[in-house]
Amino acid sequence: MTGEEIALICGISASAATLGWCAARLTLEKDAPASSAVKANASSKEMVTADTKGGVGIATTSPAGGDRSFAAVICFPSLALLRKATGDMATDHAISNFAQSIDGQFEDLRIQRIGKETIQCILTADTQDDAIAKMQAVVSVLGEDTYTNAKQGFEKPRAGLSEIEHFPAAQSAFDLALDSIEQDKDRLVNFAGGFGSSSGRKSSRELANDLREALKTDEVSLSYQPKLDVRNQTFRAAEALFRWDGGSARSHTIGDVILCAEKHGVIQDLTMWTLKRAVSDQLQLIDAGVELKTFVNLSGAVISDSEFTLKAVEIIKGASGRIGIEITETSVIEHASNALSNLELYEAAGAEIAIDDYGTGLSSLRYLKRIPAQELKIDREFIKDLTRSHRDPMIVRSTIDLAHALGLSVTAEGVDDPTKLALLKVMGCDQLQGFYIAKPMSLEALIAFLNDQNALISSLDSGPSLMLKRADVIGL
Template identity: 35%
Template sequence: MQDKSRAPARLRADGDSLVLVQPIRALDQTRGAALVLRYPMAQALAPYRPLMAAVIIVGLIGATLVAAASWALSRGLAKPITALDEAARRLQRGEEVSVEVTTHDEIGRLAESFNLMADEIREREADMVHQALHDAETGLPNRRALERAIQDRLIGLAVGEQVVIGTIGLDRFPQVRAAIGYELATQLVAKLGQRIVDTVPGLIVGRLTTSILCVVSTTTDTEDVLARAEALLPSLEAPLQIGGEPVDVHITFGLASATKADIDASRLIEHALIGLDQARATHGKMMVFDPVAYGDPASNLSLMSEMLEAVRNGDLFLNHQPKLDLRSGQITGVEALVRWNHPTRGFLRPDLFVGMAEETGHIRALTDYVLTQAIEDQARLRAAGHEVLMSVNVSGRLIDDQGFAEHAIAQVMAAGANICFEITETAVIGNPDIALAVLARLAEANIRVSIDDYGSGLSSLAYLKQIRADELKIDKMFVTALESGGTDALLVKSTVDLAHSLGMKVTAEGVETREVIAALQLMGCDLAQGYHVAKPLAVDKLVEFLDAWAIDLPVKTESRLSA
């Protein structure tokens, strides 16, 4: 049997006490015995309380240090990341931004990369802005940049100041470009722009179109600007060295001004461009935009719509002005003149809508209508027993239109009409090869060609020689001055002789008196047209006029041809 006195003691907690139980050998072998010791818990733990307090304090201090270190570490990481995030947001809004680099760790390298990216974005944006505001070929400010500059100046105008816009057009630029090439022609534009900048410091100079520059300035005296611009013309037109060779420069000015910001920049530029067109139309070197001559664009557009409607409805009509043969005394031809009695605007002069039809591209429709009516009126004259040559005015814009030519030829040949096309001498200047080919085709179809208003423009003997024309019409400004003699008489006489030497007949326009008739006869002129012969007549009145003329031909001849 095991000796119970050697059994291990057991320690346990019992409420507020510690109990130690140690088995002992009993006197009575039949019963066990144990020694039980009870000790209060508080007294047992009393020696350990200072140690426990120290452990708790140390634990709290450790936890505090860990928390502080964690906070410091998170702050050290979060602050630069937050700064990067804010910088990225500002960069997204288009602001210029950079991040301060304070470390050389991963965060520092990230900040350096961000700054490099921001610099590249700024450079690209600056390049994009420059491209958006400058002409790629010349480096000059483009229209958008000019409009911004003009608008800024309009807004900032002081009392008495004006913004003046000048458009400078290189004359005959397509011909210059064809002669020297595209690249050198572009250099010509760029060098002209630089010449203007060097000549007049402080001007804003930009490129509006391929061949038109624009200058912007502010002034208190528009007349002074005009005088200075006129004085600068000779120096601006001095030849420029392009590709090592001198190239002649010929320019035309268009000007417009505004005294307050009641007009936007785009409209002001358009006014200056119109001024340039007006200068070229009058063969001048400079013109200030004339709003009266320009008219109302909305009204003009409406007028063209109404004209097309009138063409479709047959509301236009023709009057015919007779041409008198100065040798036979007979009426051998008439000129068809379009007329329009507008339902609300009243009678409209042809120059009010014909020129506009040319500019807006509607001249083909108008000319087709006039030709159709002229052929019909000629048929009525033939039915009444009168065979006369019917002349129709044809725009120079249609002479190099082969489609129009073929359509007109087919129409004339189908009707067996006796038609003459009156064109201006400058009609062949735009596309001479095509125009001369069209004129040759008209001659083959027995459609005669008359050169109208000879002497009113830039007469060219070279083109006159090439044009296969049957008739030359001397402009009325020379004819009406014949009575006074002088150089006009010499010019008319030399023109008659020149035309005859080229195989053409000569018609004098604007004949108002018998004295002019007599002078023309002495010069050998063939035909006369004007109010002294007859005013333009509707076809019914023309039939009556021709009937009366044929019946009383000797009297008519005497009254018209005798001085």
């Protein structure tokens, strides 16, 4: 099948398909200039109209403000036809390359996740109308000239938008953006309505201010989720997870809080608090006779921050136990030069580096080769259907083989049943993490859990009974 035929089914213009179809184009060029047509479309306000002819749907208005964040979802209604015509691998490749194309052309757009049927993005704009105009420019890259033959039965890709400022819960914003696509199928871009001022929910800026105070007053905490070392049948590492359960956080997920912290410049304070608390908690682990490596998550904003890195490195050097850091591929790609230099400082300080959520971003072999990592974590997206899908096992197995060839250990996230555990063992996965292994728990529960790990390990092949034994140990 030719690139033009692929473009017709997927909704990608022939030029975009040709640009992205080559398998060798594995990396993002963030500075790639947008075409003059794209730039004109991105800035044009004439596209924003109230009728269906304009291709844009507006449900609500928002107060004027500065740089605002919007959740955007691009949906490809004809993916089933494309998969039938070209196969799953070719389809996923086409979607990934389209994502790379728009990510390179639109500087205000950041790819968050590439799913099997959608692309989730974060879009920044000054106003709601500006966001709609920019999103319609993105959709226009798909090329309406590829739909001239109505007999083909292919639907145009469409997009939905939802303002994160109005929906501080980021995942809720993405869900609403996706739902909004069905509001009017004649419109290429639909906008989800907000809660409004009467909802009682705070804006993300107010949430960020509350978070600053919570960090100062120590109203936050850490939970730990252990990782099972498959070969040695021991728990030698755990991931430190930030928790904020009181006040403004009660109506938001922790993912929403992190996104809010990144947007309003609180992420450095949050990460520094997490790192210091993890180092402090290690002293209690040592006193309890537990040796455990603790991993702390770093976002792109702190990885590229040289001043933060110098402070963090000194804390890691002074730790009594072992500290590791978890990063994502996209966090390095966005600020490659600074990020890679700073990661070398973390490595020199003795911190083990793990690449988190592998496979959900715009995976680049170039950066995978350059990042001084020792561990690769396969995202739960590829684990959840491991026993029901024909494709996911192949993806997971090939990823494990690739990582081992590069000298990396592999951790599978989202292991939630014994069948997945057994299959991942056979595939050669080095570490397992998920609710079937252990839920996130407080420091006190972690110590109790690890002190009884021998009894737990011996039960790993005993099925559901392990869940009950684990619950007894950690007091659930």
